[in-house]
Amino acid sequence: MIILENVSKTYQTGVRAVKDLNLMVEDGEFVFITGKSGSGKSTLFRLLTRELKPTEGSIMVNDFDLDSIRRRQIPRFRRSIGVVFQDFRLLNDRNVYENVAFAQRVIGASPNEIKSNVPRMLQLTGLSHKYKNMPYELSGGEQQRVAIARALVNQPRIILADEPTGNLDETNTMEIMKLLEDINRMGTTVIVITHSMSMLESMKKRVISMEKGRIVSDTGSERKNKGAGAAAGTESTSGSRAGVIRRRRRSI
């Protein structure tokens, strides 16, 4: 569950990248965020991962209040989300298996967990046969699937992807999108930032369009506006909100 209320972000340079954003994404949704270059999509992304703090407004992600969250709690929050980037961000000195296992190691998972989770993720992303390859031995699509496996291996509730197919051709793009859809079907919330109009049209998902830091359209807005209104309302809604999260939470 993601709830943004009146969120603005002004960079130190004075650029107002995000302006007065209200947004609600429920558990299990698949959402595209689109908009021209410089419209503030990546800024929104980094607000959601708590790389940035909003200048104004409040952000709730997976029951974490990102405004008041303690520094020590941030790692725990980050484990509840998985991130994917346009440039894959793999470790080039490690093979596929180690890249995925890395995510488990850094959170202190046991060797047994690693041994069962990593192959499962590699199978899910269709990389089982390439587990020994180094990242530079893979195609862009394959590299991105490694990145998705890594994002997924710690069983996050949300996957956030910033232009995951920006460096990929048509075929690979469709494959990655299909993978993300599968992941979404298994219960994980998926949020994808993209430029690709063709994809938006063919996927028939909720699309949020941004322009100059504002949301200018939201295909899920009728439903969502109601939700956001309730969220901004009385205290009692927070109880039901937590209930929704608990009900919707499923492991992959």
Added chain:
Amino acid sequence: MRTFFYCIGQGLANTRRNILFSIASVATVSACIFLFCMFFSIIANVRSIVYTAETTVGITVFFDESADDAAKESVKQAIMDRGGVKKIVYTSAEEAWEEFKTEYFGEDAEELSEAYADDNPLADSDSYEIFLNDIEDQEAMAEYIAGLPGVRQVNYANTVVSVLKSLNKVVSILSIVIIGVLVAVSVFLISNTISVAAAFRKRENEIMRLIGATDFMIRAPFVVEGLLIGLLGALIPLAAVYYIYGRVMEYFTAWLSGLGTGFELMGLVPLDIIFPYLAGCGLLFGAGIGFIVSFFTIRKHLRV
């Protein structure tokens, strides 16, 4: 535990990756600790020698030929009155002769001294030997005694002791300065090594942070690297010092015993007494500097 081994492994990997900087850091830490051990050894030995001298060598007072027992007694009284005296020992002429004989003629004392049988060459050599509480006071005391009536001659071993003491001061100051400079260089080099490692792992650290690694997980490999540098920088000089100290002691002991009896016990500190201190200080210093410098360097670098 798993985390622990992971961090150790990553720390080792770090060290291996920027091996040149790591070696330079280890070398300066080594130099620091080696010099520290050397100066510490010198100072400890000199102090020990001074202490031995202070407790075994006193001021010797000889009397005028005309001085009778009463005069000698009044000299003693005057000395005691001045204060600061730990012990005063009277040695008669006969005792002095016996002592001299055994010291200089050794085994053959009786035979060789036959010639002097009835004629003690040290007649009139009865003396007081005076031990002071504070060796610094010796010169003033000696002057004071020389001025007393009935005193013929005053001997004291001041020069050696005061030379040793000023030597110790020089060595202390020198060691503080040199070690200070080396510590600064070590801090700089370790900090640089860690910075280079951090730059090297910047990407990895960013990914780690986004995946949800704790600050501890991200920093630990660097602190492990710092610790490794420090500990290695301690072990190398300690091994060297262990060897060298033993050799130097052997040499000195041989040299001193060549100087005659009495010298072998001049107060050199044996290896097995001094080494635990050196090892303790060295390891603590190495580990400490490695830990602290890397901890603060990485904290500065990885601040979000």
